[in-house]
Amino acid sequence: MRQFRKAAIAAVVAAALTPAGVAVAQDKPVKMSVVSFLSGPAAGPFGVPARNGAEVVILAINAGKLPAPHNTKGLAGRPIEVEYIDESGGNTKQVAEYRNMVEKRGVDVALGYVSSGTCEALTPVAEELKKLTVYAVCGTPRIFEESKPQYVFRTMSHATSDNVAAAYYVREYFPKIKGYTGINQNYAWGQDSWRDFDAAMKQLTKAKASTKLQWPKLFQGQYSTEISALLLDKADLIHSSFYDGDLESFIFQGQTRGLFKKKQVVFTVGETSVYRLNKRMPEGVVLGARGPYGVIVLNRPSALNKWFIAAYKDRFGSYPPGPAYQYAQAVLATKIAYDAAAKKAGAFPSQDQVIAQLKGAEFESFSTHVKMALGDGHQAITENGYGITKWDAKAGEVKLEKVKFYPAECVNPPAGVKSVDWINGGMKGAKCG
Amino acid sequence: MNLVRDRTVQGLTLALGVMLIVSALVPSWIVNQLLFAFSRAIVVLGLLVLWRTRLVSFGHALYFGLGAYTVAMTSRYTGVNDAFALLGAAALLSTVVGFFVGFIIRRYRDIFFAMLNLAFSMILYGILVKTEALGSTDGFTIEQPTFAGIAFEDPSEGKLALLCLLMVVGWAVAVGVQAYLRSTLGRLTTAIGDNEIRVEYLGYSAEHAIHIKYVLSTFLAGLGGGFMALALGQVDPDSMVNWTASGELVFVTILSGPGSVAAPFIGSFVFEILRTYAFEWMPHAWQMIVGGTLLIVIFFMPGGLWGLVSGVAQRLTRRRPAAAAPGAGG
Incomplete structure (x- = not known):
């Protein structure tokens, strides 16, 4: 009997372990x-x-x-x-x-x-x-x-194209910007995003990067000190690659302090929150979707x-x-x-x-x-696009104004060139049409 | 003095022999599961020694991660790519760090011991996450190692070689820990947990004994972390140094039970399999299955899986004389 039970157990185990x-x-x-x-x-x-x-x-x-x-x-x-x-x-x-x-x-x-x-x-x-x-x-x-x-x-x-396109967009729609700063999550994604944006801005504009950058940690959720620092910073433009829950917390906390009215904010991945926040999404913010996706291509x-x-x-x-x-x-x-x-x-x-x-x-x-x-x-x-948020009261939806797309060959490095080298080398070979 | 003969070493040796043969026959995904499981088991073995002293560490991912990162950094920056050298470096570095941290840790017990370990591990986590040169949150990949100069062309053969090495090392440390636990110093393990003052009156320093146990556990954690890094070919702070990684180690310790040095190997494998199937069946809620299992173990199996195994074994041995008699006659 015991032998039988053992055999049965072995069979069941074997059956569970073989692919279906x-x-x-x-x-x-x-x-x-x-x-x-x-x-x-x-x-x-x-x-x-x-x-x-x-x-x-x-x-x-x-x-x-x-x-x-x-x-x-x-x-x-x-x-x-x-x-x-x-x-x-x-x-x-x-x-x-x-x-x-x-x-x-x-x-x-x-x-x-x-x-x-x-x-x-x-x-x-x-x-x-x-x-x-x-x-x-x-x-x-x-x-x-x-x-x-x-x-x-x-x-x-x-991600390089997101930040290069953001820099082009800033140059085109906010030519008077004198200085820019950034708030990015302190991990690879945030660090890479800032590096590319900063390098592209140096190539495309005369604006100066702030010396006081904000690097909150991932999923920090509480940004009162960072928002104070951003408000005090002389730079008039803020770059951020926030996404997920951090983005939404930052938006809520920044809104109550008037951050989005006092500074021009660029969210490279902000699009993911548009449909979730709807009316609570601040107006006049530059939004990207990591390419031509979501609300940017709604029409x-x-x-x-x-x-x-x-x-x-x-x-x-x-x-x-x-x-x-x-x-x-x-x-x-x-x-x-x-x-x-x-x-x-x-x-x-x-x-x-x-x-x-x-x-x-x-x-x-x-x-x-x-x-x-x-x-x-x-x-x-692919091409990459940005737009500026505007609340459409009639439709009850957030709409994007001044949507602009930059061709794929304009915001991406050519084959065989490393992204960082390409930006720092003056973005050679870019076809912006 | 000890009437029951201890057959742990024989059992382990037999298990090693069987596993060496089995691992050559099973499909490669099982080889991977075994690699992950036994790497973690080596770490859990150290936690088991601490647990017998009623000390639980919520920060052994510090040494686990340190071992893993030592392997990764050494192979990336020095060009040394031999498994033996890498693992030696991993074990050495975490032992050295453990030795120094141990001077502070050994004074604390209970929750303070647990949390102080956690604090130290989160320091390493913070450093790794904030330093781009160390790979930040992304970590980095490790190439296939060579084994005493032998390089395997086929990656699956390399994995099998690593598993064989892991099993031999696992056997060696299990036998070593068993010998330690049976030595006078090792027998103090439970005694310190029961009544530290009495141990001091016996003429032993409890702090000193705990320090030794702590260093032993950090050596094992570094070694296990090194094996894990080689098995995965990847290190990153979130799955190796974060407090969740420490939590996983404690989970496996509880699941295994403190009964035997063989328990971590069984518990660890069950944990891997459990997590794999939970992931496959309930991608949205696999954590619930894993958490539920921990609750069941705590409520119904205080001795962990080893308690279950030894319970069944005892029932069998108790029945055997009665069952053997008619068998012999007929």
């Missing part, structure tokens, strides 16, 4: 993991809309209901079997989880990731496991500048954009914010590569064939034109 049943090869769906913050402070404003954006597009792809020419069912005819994964828990957890995804659950495409640190940590792992990995967001330009990954792609511009009339806004609103009851667009774009890029590879191969494509199609691809996404131009065809460039 092997499906028949022919109808095998394409397994895709979509990874974004589903818990923690970045979930509400960023991770959950990102996941939702991906979901809307994946459901439409499986039903064959994307607007033409993408109205074929599935990826190269096979449905997507999607799993949503939480990005929180740190890089260690994510590396472990990525290995589980690929080695244990047999995922065909890993897609998503918001955090730059996580993307950097995963890149060598993706290369080691030779698995197609499409980063939807993460900021840092270093991934494709410091190495040449073969299996990893990113379908949106890196673009392309069929894909109209469809995406309608489909998202229909399912989730609000307009799609930036992260939703960015994740949707990554899913669409994957579909385009699969379909093109299938067409070329005349059969369901291998991973290498898909990668060959995604490399250097150029396509119309929901809101913009995407060109996989950098990092040997693995890193996308």
Whole structure:
């Protein structure tokens, strides 16, 4: 009896540890993991809309209901079997989880990731496991500048273009600015953002950077001393790459002290909070969305954009914010590569064939034109846009005024040049039209 | 004096032999889980020694992170890329830091001991997060190490080699800690926890004994952290030095139970598997499963998983004489 029980336990354990049943090869769906913050402070404003954006597009792809020419069912005819994964828990957890995804659950495409640190940590792992990995967001330009990954792609511009475009926008709409300062979270994202903005401002304007920069720590939440310091600072423009809960706390606390009336504030990722804060969003603030996404492209009339806004609103009851667009774009890029590879191969494509199609691809996404131009065809460039907030009482919505887009080749470095060197070298080769 | 023969060392040796064979056969994701689990188990082994003295540290991520960062920094800036050298450096540096910090820590007990450790670990965390040269919050990646000059072309073979090394080292430290616990100094462990004043009257310095235990635990934490860094190929402050990492270590200690030096290895593996499946099944609420498990362990299994294992083993051995007799006859 005991022997039997032992055997039974062993069998159960063995069953739990083997990957779920092997499906028949022919109808095998394409397994895709979509990874974004589903818990923690970045979930509400960023991770959950990102996941939702991906979901809307994946459901439409499986039903064959994307607007033409993408109205074929599935990826190269096979449905997507999607799993949503939480990005929180740190890089260690994510590396472990990525290995589980690929080695244990047999995922065909890993897609998503918001955090730059996580993307950097995963890149060598993706290369080691030779698995197609499409980063939807993460900021840092270093991934494709410091190495040449073969299996990893990113379908949106890196953070350099956000800050270069911000500097152009400041030059164009606020030419009288004499000095600028910054409040950025004291970690890689904030540090990189400030470095790029500061370098671009030095190239483009005569304004002087303040010597008193504010570096609150991540998720600090309480900014009274920083706001006092900013109000006392002579600089008339404030740069901030705040996002998630910190951005919203800073806005509330700054508003009561009149910060947004006394200083011109530029939020490079402020767009993520527009639909959440609505009327509480201060007027006259320069907002970016890390590219042409969200409220900045709300009025673009392309069929894909109209469809995406309608489909998202229909399912989730609000307009799609930036992260939703960015994740949707990554899913669409994957579909385009699969379909093109299938067409070329005349059969369901291998991973290498898909990668060959995604490399250097150029396509119309929901809101913009995407060109996989950098990092040997693995890193996308797109235009980048900013606007100024204005409360529209009649519509009961925040509208953006003076929306201006800068072409992709204007705000991104050319292939083969490191972002920092490019800005400091006078942004050579920029085509601003 | 000791009527029950201690078979821990034999058991560990047998387990090592079995695991060396098993690890060559299992799929590579299990190899990874084992790497993470046993790296953490080495750290937990040190916490177990402290716990037997009724001391809980909420800051051992300091030494865990220090070990991990030593490996990462050494391989990045000196070009030394051999696993043995890197791990040696990791263990050495955290032992040295632990030795000096120990002079302050050894005077405190209970919550003060826990929180003072936490404070020290958050100093390192603060330094790492604010220093771009140390990778800031992003941390940085580590290349595949060589093993005494042998480089593996296939990364999965490298991982397997690392696991074999980890298991041998894990066996060695477990046997070492077991020997320590059975020595006079080691037997003071529980005695200090029970009544420190009596220990002083016996002629031993409790502070001195605690200092030794503390340094031992920092050595193990640095070693475990070094292994973790090599296993992951990545270090970052949030998952290695932050207080949440310390919390995880305490979690695994409680889950494992203080009963045996083998317990951390079992508890750690169960923790990895638990977290992996919780993540897979409930991406929005995996923390609930992990937290719920801790509650269940505290309420129903005060001896941790080892309590469960030894309880079952005792029941089996008690039944055996009765069951063996008819077996022998028939």
